[in-house]
Amino acid sequence: MDEIDIEIERLRMLPDSCAVVLPTQFSKINYHRPRSTDDFRFCIIDENEYEEVLNIGRLAIGHVLLPITAFIPGLKMTYCNKCWKLGHTQHQCKVGPCCRLCLDQWDYNHKCLKSVLCAQCEGPHASLSMECPVVVNYRRTLKEEVDNKGGTCNFGKLDYPALNLKQTNKPRLAWVDGQTAPSDLQKFQGTDQLGELVTQIVQQLEEFKDNLTVKFNSLSIDIDHQQQSKSSTSATPLSIPINRTTNQTTTMSINK
Structure with a gap:
C-alpha cells in the first residue's frame, strides 16, 4: 500500500472487556x-x-x-552531572562542566580552592545535600507522587464478593482427628522406637555374619579332608589278584 510495508498481527482470541490488546x-x-x-x-x-x-x-x-495504576519510579532525583542542577540530565544541559563543590568551570587541571556553593539555592552546602530546601521539596514531591501511584482504583461490590463464613453440616471424616500436630512426647517415643529397631537390625546382621564364618570354616575343613584322602589314595599302589588257569580249570581256596 503506497510502497509501505505493513505488518499485520492477527489475534488468536478475542480479548476480554477491560483488557489490553498488545x-x-x-x-x-x-x-x-x-x-x-x-x-x-x-x-x-x-x-x-x-x-x-x-x-x-x-x-x-x-x-x-x-x-492497575501508572508506574512511577522510586525516589531517584533527576539532576545534571555538569551544572549539578535538578530537573534535567547532562545530555540536555547547555552549560559546560562545573566543579561539584565551588561550581567554577572545570578542567583537568582544576584545583578547588573556594568554599562549597549550592547550585540550587547558592547556600554553603553541597548541591544535592538534604540541607538544601529545594532538594527537600523535590524529594517530598517525588514521595507524594509515588504514594499516589498516579491514580486511584475504585473497587466494586461485585468484583470481590463476600465469603460465606457459615458452617455447613458436612460429614466428619475419619482421618481429621489424626491430622493434628504431634506433641513432643510422641516425637521422643518415635525416636526411641526407631533406635530400638536399628539395634535389632544390627544384632541380626552380626548373627548372620557369625553363621557365615562358621559355615565357611566347616566348608574349608571338608575341602582339606577331601584333598588329604585323595593324596593318600594316590600314594599307595593297587594290588590286583591274578588267577592262573590250567587246563581250563579254576582253583578256589575254601576256608574250613
Whole structure:
C-alpha cells in the first residue's frame, strides 16, 4: 500500500472487556521484602488505550478484574552531572562542566580552592545535600507522587464478593482427628522406637555374619579332608589278584 510495508498481527482470541490488546515488555517487579501480592510492569503502545485503562482503573486477566495504576519510579532525583542542577540530565544541559563543590568551570587541571556553593539555592552546602530546601521539596514531591501511584482504583461490590463464613453440616471424616500436630512426647517415643529397631537390625546382621564364618570354616575343613584322602589314595599302589588257569580249570581256596 503506497510502497509501505505493513505488518499485520492477527489475534488468536478475542480479548476480554477491560483488557489490553498488545502489551509489551511484561516483567515482574521484585521487592526486597515479601509482599502479599505480586506486581507486574508492562508497556502499552497505544496512547488512547493507555489513557482508557488508567481511567477505568482495572484490567481483566482471566475473567478477573485486577487494579492497575501508572508506574512511577522510586525516589531517584533527576539532576545534571555538569551544572549539578535538578530537573534535567547532562545530555540536555547547555552549560559546560562545573566543579561539584565551588561550581567554577572545570578542567583537568582544576584545583578547588573556594568554599562549597549550592547550585540550587547558592547556600554553603553541597548541591544535592538534604540541607538544601529545594532538594527537600523535590524529594517530598517525588514521595507524594509515588504514594499516589498516579491514580486511584475504585473497587466494586461485585468484583470481590463476600465469603460465606457459615458452617455447613458436612460429614466428619475419619482421618481429621489424626491430622493434628504431634506433641513432643510422641516425637521422643518415635525416636526411641526407631533406635530400638536399628539395634535389632544390627544384632541380626552380626548373627548372620557369625553363621557365615562358621559355615565357611566347616566348608574349608571338608575341602582339606577331601584333598588329604585323595593324596593318600594316590600314594599307595593297587594290588590286583591274578588267577592262573590250567587246563581250563579254576582253583578256589575254601576256608574250613
